[in-house]
Amino acid sequence: METSKIAFITGANRGLGLEIGRQLGKLKIKVLLGARNEESGREAASQLKTEGIDAEFIPIDVTDNKSIENAASVVKRRYGKLDILINNAVFFNRENQSPSIIPPDLLHNYLNTNFIGPVLVSQAFLPLIRESSAGRIVNLSTSIGSLATMGDSVNTNPKIATATPLGYSSSKAALNMFTVLLAKELKETNIKVNSADPGLTQTDMGGKDATYTVEEGARPVVWLACLDEHGPTGGFFSHKKVNPW
Numbered sequence: 001m002e003t004s005k006i007a008f009i010t011g012a013n014r015g016l017g018l019e020i021g022r023q024l025g026k027l028k029i030k031v032l033l034g035a036r037n038e039e040s041g042r043e044a045a046s047q048l049k050t051e052g053i054d055a056e057f058i059p060i061d062v063t064d065n066k067s068i069e070n071a072a073s074v075v076k077r078r079y080g081k082l083d084i085l086i087n088n089a090v091f092f093n094r095e096n097q098s099p100s101i102i103p104p105d106l107l108h109n110y111l112n113t114n115f116i117g118p119v120l121v122s123q124a125f126l127p128l129i130r131e132s133s134a135g136r137i138v139n140l141s142t143s144i145g146s147l148a149t150m151g152d153s154v155n156t157n158p159k160i161a162t163a164t165p166l167g168y169s170s171s172k173a174a175l176n177m178f179t180v181l182l183a184k185e186l187k188e189t190n191i192k193v194n195s196a197d198p199g200l201t202q203t204d205m206g207g208k209d210a211t212y213t214v215e216e217g218a219r220p221v222v223w224l225a226c227l228d229e230h231g232p233t234g235g236f237f238s239h240k241k242v243n244p245w
């Protein structure tokens with residue numbers, strides 16, 4: 001008999017990451033909550049445990065290669081495999097990031113955390129995901145990482161039609177390319193790789209007036225994490241709808 005499924009989520013101490021852990025845990029999946037802050041990572045795991053979820057904190061800073069390698073080796077030593085990887089951690093701040101003025105350090109931070117981080121995390125965990133009978137990788141993306149959506153200057157949403165967040169959008173567009181190419185590379189395996197767009201969600205990043213509650217925002221991610229063997233790979237989905245690239 002196969003051992004129970006194991007999921008690892010980056011940036012899982014709060015926001016969508018924590019809620020994705022909660023929803024996967026309610027499906028009887030063991031959840032490994034990755035967080036760079038030890039105190040809030042442990043607190044998040046304790047919180048889920050009080051809700052009857054099998055949760056554990058794993059330290060990880062997705063901008064630090066040593067920390068990524070340590071996290072992968074802890075999971076290898078304790079479990080020998082990984083079924084679900086959720087690349088959720090994000091860098092985001094309110095500084096002006098328009099293309100004409102974005103400072104190099106800010107651009108670097110966006111790309112480092114939101115694109116290079118998930119690539120390095122996936123590389124480190126891939127040998128463990130190959131040990132799963134049905135590996136799933138979900139990259140947290142956004143509609144504003146879509147070239148088609150951001151290039152549409154008459155978008156029905158006036159905020160999107162005028163927004164110019166080069167740092168965040170380019171990091172998620174690059175992440176989408178990672179989804180496409182990794183899925184292509186793994187096409188002959190039982191690993192599926194997809195990008196998920198939770199939609200504007202009520203977290204510290206999305207703000208309290210966002211469209212979706214955190215429970216709702218986590219659902220498309222959990223759906224992609226739990227796809228059966230007939231499910232898609234190399235796609236970009238929001239609430240079961242296909243997003244344009």
Ligand SMILES: NC(=O)c1ccc[n+]([C@@H]2O[C@H](COP(=O)([O-])OP(=O)(O)OC[C@H]3O[C@@H](n4cnc5c(N)ncnc54)[C@H](OP(=O)(O)O)[C@@H]3O)[C@@H](O)[C@H]2O)c1
Nearest residue numbers: 011015016061062088089090140142200201203204205206
């Ligand atoms: N909220 C939305 O409206 C929305 C919409 C579309 C897509 N998304 C995507 O959904 C994902 C989650 O967003 P969210 O709204 O839940 O964000 P959030 O509430 O701001 O949480 C961000 C999480 O990322 C962690 N993090 C940041 N840098 C990290 C690093 N270097 N290493 C490890 N963890 C790090 C944070 O940890 P600390 O607590 O230590 O800072 C925190 O746990 C992101 O990928 C985002 O792009 C969100």
